[in-house]
């Protein structure tokens with residue numbers, strides 16, 4: 001069992017006019033076996049949180065800590081964090097021309113586990129994961145994300161999740177741009193991952209639709225760079241009905 005503990009995290013983003021504070025004291029603990037949904041208005045800093053956890057160099061952690069068990073992640077490089085057990089499915093997956101999906105997956109898996117997976121079982125495993133996510137096997141030979149439709153990129157992120165099987169997964173709007181069938185297929189992928197019982201998920205989303213398939217243990221409302229409210233799955237229904245206004249006003253009034 002593992003714990004991802006984010007404490008008083010402050011993060012600046014580098015802009016042309018100098019550093020701009022985005023995260024203003026995030027506190028959040030995700031234990032293995034738990035699914036935490038993060039919902040919040042556009043621009044509130046949800047992706048910034050995701051990137052900061054993964055180690056994107058554009059985001060500067062100015063104070064606070066991120067502990068994965070007793071390993072402090074904030075000083076580590078992206079690959080070190082991945083090896084520690086962290087995975088990020090990006091809101092906008094990056095196109096990598098010239099690097100095939102299969103080579104990418106194999107290289108990532110080798111880097112994570114320290115040894116190359118066996119070729120014969122590996123190809124079979126990748127094909128099976130693609131089948132489960134409804135991606136044709138021909139995607140394996142294509143350049144990573146290049147020319148993929150929005151939904152195909154998202155499905156491919158979940159193929160990565162299945163093949164790399166990290167201890168903690170941050171899924172940044174993995175549901176956006178999916179058709180109805182893909183939403184169910186992608187959700188089932190996430191549920192297979194969590195069904196292992198000892199995996200943690202941080203699910204960033206705008207829509208309660210995905211929460212009909214993936215039941216979160218906790219829902220957090222993210223406003224202006226911090227968590228403004230927390231609750232169970234009922235909080236998501238509440239947000240769907242009422243919007244974020246109440247939380248945004250409360251945060252503004254406290255400043």
Ligand SMILES: Nc1ncnc2c1ncn2[C@@H]1O[C@H](COP(=O)(O)OP(=O)(O)OP(=O)(O)O)[C@@H](O)[C@H]1O
Pocket residue numbers: 013014015016020022040041042043044045046047048049091
């Ligand atoms: N280079 C930059 N210059 C100025 N502002 C930036 C820069 N990069 C990020 N920001 C700002 O940081 C804020 C947080 O952005 P972020 O992408 O984390 O929001 P989000 O909560 O993920 O929004 P969404 O729901 O739209 O995905 C936004 O207001 C964004 O404009």
Ligand SMILES: [Mg+2]
Pocket residue numbers: 046047048091172
């Ligand atoms: Mg975002």
